[in-house]
Amino acid sequence: MLDYREPNEIPEEFRHLVSERALRGETMLLNMGPQHPSTHGVLRLLLELDGEIIVNCIPDIGFLHTGIEKNMEAKRYQQAEVMTDRIDYMNNAMNNLVYCLALEKLTELDVPLRAQGIRVIVAELTRLSSHLLWLGTSGLDLGAMSIFMYAFRERELILDMLEMISGQRMMTTYIRPGGLWRDVPVEFEDTLRNFIKIMPGRIAEYRGLLEKNPIFRDRTISIGVINEEECIRWGITGPILRATGRAYDLRKVRPYSGYEQYDFEIPTHDGGDIFGRYFVRVNEMLQSVRILEQALDKLPYGPVRSTNRKYVPPPRAELGVSMEALIHHFKLWTEGFKPPVGSVYTAVEGSHGELGVFMESNGSPKPMRVHFNTPSFINLQMLPLLTRGRFVADVVGIIASIDIVLGDCDR
Amino acid sequence: MGLEQKAGDMGIVTARLEDVVNWARTRAMWPALFGLACCAIEMMAAQAANYDMSRFGMELMRASPRQSDLMFVAGRVTNKMGPVLRRLYNQMPDPKWVISMGDCASCGGVFNNYAIFQGVDEVVPVDVYVAGCPPRPEALFHAVITLHEKVKREKLTKYA
């Protein structure tokens, strides 16, 4: 890579994307490079500018491509789950959840009801933590620094709870095929109830900090507008689609893991702009707290992992007394389990949109193909649509409102 | 009959120049903003109010590498990002230090494949390695304190 390049030289790979005016030198090409304080990760944007107005915006991704899908084909199913945490590192448990749901659909494994309830609790906690981080960093991008500190204060409470149940703050791998890794400890319920009690007040605090602020309103209302038909044409799901007025949420349309029994609303807004997406996400946080409360109230007693020993290892106490348990343990640890041949597609409502997994198995203990359908990859495609004709200063706000995570985008 | 005994009550302290320079360098190192992946989230958590990084003078993360002394390489470095990392490191003025945060930056971590550098020390020289996936904010502070101890032992002729 050269350290010096001739001015006005456009690299070969972009020549067909920039307009004629750039080649003549009328418009300027500005590189919002991979290291930038506001691009939420390593995203490179090539902006074609006519003064301050953006003529075109070309996203360049791949700076965080980790080769997770290929690496998962070299590991067994249980080992490959560890890598799923790191795909969308803001809502870790949802990646685990969708992988386990796909595996359970493929192998027709049963999940006990207590495990389903706790899965919902962990998923909603990670959705809250992802939205809190989004709120903090997008406030930071738009100039409001104190909201960052407030949002992280709550996020620490959530991470403490995740550490209590699994030992790890972020990459928990708590949701395993057949249920969960282990049951929640005794202190978890009281901590969660305390959290549920204080959270709505805190969310009201954030809204009080931002919503009536004239600078925030000027920077977000009627900026980055997209309407519903374009969203559906471009395959956008998640809070962006809900901010255009369409109440589409996978937890209601294709419910999974017991979401049918909980009563919650789908917040929408019909502006389609940055303010609409902010509004939808903040209200989603309130609905998540509601779901947490209902899930905790309705949580039944019982086992937390399936007893199908072909896929789920036996507890260690059994190994001393039962020969079959020893054999199952041995086979699972040395060879791994072998799902039936076939392919499935499962999706959950992640905090950024629809997070899906396409899993194909050829009967061997290693997955033949695992493909993650990640929302950030799809949502980033429409960035040129949203930024054409806008000022450079709006780009930061628009990227913050789409809420992309580059690990999710590049895998 | 040293200088301090004569003039000590006037508020004069004597020390070696090396010690003073090293002490000053540790007291407010400005980090360059180089969060790549999941470890960046823990770096941000270390900066937030619960675990406060401004105790070390580091609350201000400079976006431009020309204004920073310390680079936390937080996250996994891929083939496409490697030259960018080296370019940014070259732009930082001396004295500069690198803390490699997390397993992926130190040794490749969970990912042992074609796309990830197996340790960022294939690209830049590293002073302190922090283990963890992601490391807790307390582990990050331990790394910062270790770096401070290392800086206090440096010789003046290193950057002269």
Next chain:
Amino acid sequence: MSEEKLHAAVQAMSERFEAEVEVFRGETTLFLAAEKMPAAAAALRDEFGFDNLLDASALDYWPETPDLGRFHVFYQLFSMQHYAMLRLRTRLDNANPTMPTLTGVYPNANWKEREMWDMFGITFEDHPDPRRILMPYDWEGHPLRKDYPLGYEEIQFTFNFDEINQRKPNAKGLR
């Protein structure tokens, strides 16, 4: 309601475009020939309301059996009006894996097909922007193919200590 719409669509597809139908775990997959994909997708979008492309990717079956085809490309479609899911799948052979692009029917297939080119080497005719998306632009090879090595670094024991250390010129520690 969505079941009947799905059934009607599947019936029409299998008659018009000679698609083989496969149902597994409640999901319907239609196997089509590669040239018929854009027409089939356009028909599904306009007449049956499958207006959303959720996912598109490829699989590699190397070393393949003769009737399987080395690459399979699948498109996961969803109908926002009737809430029905359908998968379209084609087989491509090893020698020259090309197929027409679906960018005209679903605009968000643009980046998905670029990723398929990058990872598998499947070319799409008339694609508006055929260049690599995830790997560096001058990378050679297509990583997700099964005959591409994983590229892992061996564990550093004493017998290969120096060999691996040569690749880390900046490591200042134990040498």
